[in-house]
Amino acid sequence: MDNKLSEVINNLKEDGLFEDTIIIYCSDHGGALPRGKRDMRDTGLHCPLVIRIPEKFKHLWPNAERGTTVERLVSFIDMTKTWLAMAEAEIPDQMQGRVFVGPKSEPEPEYHYAFMSRYDSRLDNSRAIRDKRFLYIRHYMPYTIYGGYVEYRARGEFYQNWRKLFREGKLNDLQASYFLPKPVEELYDTQTDPDNIHNLAESPSHARTLQRMRAQLRKWQLNIHDSGLAPEHEMERLAKEGKTTVYDIVRNNKHYDLAAFLEAADQALLPDGGGDGLSDDARIARLIERAKNDDSPFVRYWATVGLMLRAQRGSDVRGATALQVALNDEWRTTRVVAAVGLIALEGLPSQPVHATKAWDCLQSLIEQKDPEGDYACIDALNAVDWLEESKRKHLLPAVEAFDPKGSGLTKSAAHDVLAFNGWPIPAHLKIK
Numbered sequence: 413m414d415n416k417l418s419e420v421i422n423n424l425k426e427d428g429l430f431e432d433t434i435i436i437y438c439s440d441h442g443g444a445l446p447r448g449k450r451d452m453r454d455t456g457l458h459c460p461l462v463i464r465i466p467e468k469f470k471h472l473w474p475n476a477e478r479g480t481t482v483e484r485l486v487s488f489i490d491m492t493k494t495w496l497a498m499a500e501a502e503i504p505d506q507m508q509g510r511v512f513v514g515p516k517s518e519p520e521p522e523y524h525y526a527f528m529s530r531y532d533s534r535l536d537n538s539r540a541i542r543d544k545r546f547l548y549i550r551h552y553m554p555y556t557i558y559g560g561y562v563e564y565r566a567r568g569e570f571y572q573n574w575r576k577l578f579r580e581g582k583l584n585d586l587q588a589s590y591f592l593p594k595p596v597e598e599l600y601d602t603q604t605d606p607d608n609i610h611n612l613a614e615s616p617s618h619a620r621t622l623q624r625m626r627a628q629l630r631k632w633q634l635n636i637h638d639s640g641l642a643p644e645h646e647m648e649r650l651a652k653e654g655k656t657t658v659y660d661i662v663r664n665n666k667h668y669d670l671a672a673f674l675e676a677a678d679q680a681l682l683p684d685g686g687g688d689g690l691s692d693d694a695r696i697a698r699l700i701e702r703a704k705n706d707d708s709p710f711v712r713y714w715a716t717v718g719l720m721l722r723a724q725r726g727s728d729v730r731g732a733t734a735l736q737v738a739l740n741d742e743w744r745t746t747r748v749v750a751a752v753g754l755i756a757l758e759g760l761p762s763q764p765v766h767a768t769k770a771w772d773c774l775q776s777l778i779e780q781k782d783p784e785g786d787y788a789c790i791d792a793l794n795a796v797d798w799l800e801e802s803k804r805k806h807l808l809p810a811v812e813a814f815d816p817k818g819s820g821l822t823k824s825a826a827h828d829v830l831a832f833n834g835w836p837i838p839a840h841l842k843i844k
Contacts, residue, residue, distance in 0.1 A: 723756040
């Protein structure tokens with residue numbers, strides 16, 4: 413990059429344009445690097461931004477001297493608006509973000525917000541909020557791992573070696589965490605811990621900071637009508653059936669009661685022991701009751717997630733009956749989550765669960781043929797990696813035989829499951 417940038421600068425000088433040109437250098441997140449793009453920690457969010465403004469445009473300088481650092485929170489959403497302002501062009505009213513350079517600069521925001529959802533064929537769902545010191549991350553799919561397999565990233569030798577060493581048990585706890593499920597919450601002091609290593613979410617001395625960041629994140633989610641509180645393909649299906657758009661659905665409180673759905677998600681993601689003031693019996697009873705909610709598939713989905721997480725922790729078999737009922741839910745993603753929960757409970761000595769229907773559910777969704785490229789199939793393929801590694805092989809025949817006639821994403825999903833687990837990849841699923 414140094415050479416490429418030097419070439420551009422030299423060309424500008426040769427053409428006599430160097431002192432007439434504002435040079436802006438920034439990057440994206442670095443898609444093939446560890447903890448880079450697709451990671452909610454600073455290594456995945458913090459990108460370089462360097463701006464050279466010639467003397468003739470000195471009125472745009474943010475500081476009196478050249479070569480200085482501007483300690484301001486800047487987001488990509490600010491950039492287009494800022495470039496228009498620098499060029500003295502009209503800025504459309506609907507454009508978001510804040511101008512951060514020049515006389516039209518707007519007040520600095522207190523927080524930067526970020527989100528992550530599906531990347532390629534891999535499912536995930538997280539939100540983050542960052543002020544100048546602290547970074548708070550909330551994971552809505554903590555049963556997924558940080559280092560989900562993506563072909564582009566996995567072709568790097570670092571990923572291959574990292575995964576190999578993990579499977580051989582040669583990593584320390586920090587290194588191994590890249591291939592393990594995530595906590596629900598993360599909080600980092602970026603001044604004392606710039607690499608975001610020490611999670612302070614359970615630190616009593618940081619409880620007030622945690623509460624503040626939680627509250628601000630929730631305020632932002634409500635303000636932007638966060639549309640990610642339901643599975644992607646279910647939202648698309650609702651929009652198609654209603655002959656409308658996801659944009660309009662999430663702004664209709666009758667159909668998308670975001671405050672209620674966020675509360676249902678919070679309850680689902682609570683750890684054993686809670687923090688909600690309820691007894692464990694009352695907590696599991698609430699999840700079971702919500703899993704029966706006839707009025708809201710959103711609430712049923714989140715209750716089922718909560719029951720699945722408890723099943724994965726091996727902490728409760730009382731939700732088995734509700735999970736069995738959820739295998740027939742109208743939302744296919746809810747069926748997937750229920751199946752994963754029942755399979756997690758299968759074989760527990762305390763109360764053996766017969767999960768034949770759960771296995772059948774996942775297999776049938778993997779085998780489905782949908783010319784419109786239904787995302788439910790991607791959900792089921794992703795779910796293979798949410799199972800205990802010893803149980804995944806039961807679905808190997810279904811994944812190997814998968815026929816990707818629909819969306820190209822389904823082929824990618826099947827390929828990635830096979831590659832991540834080190835299983836043979838049939839010719840028809842290989843990616844060039």
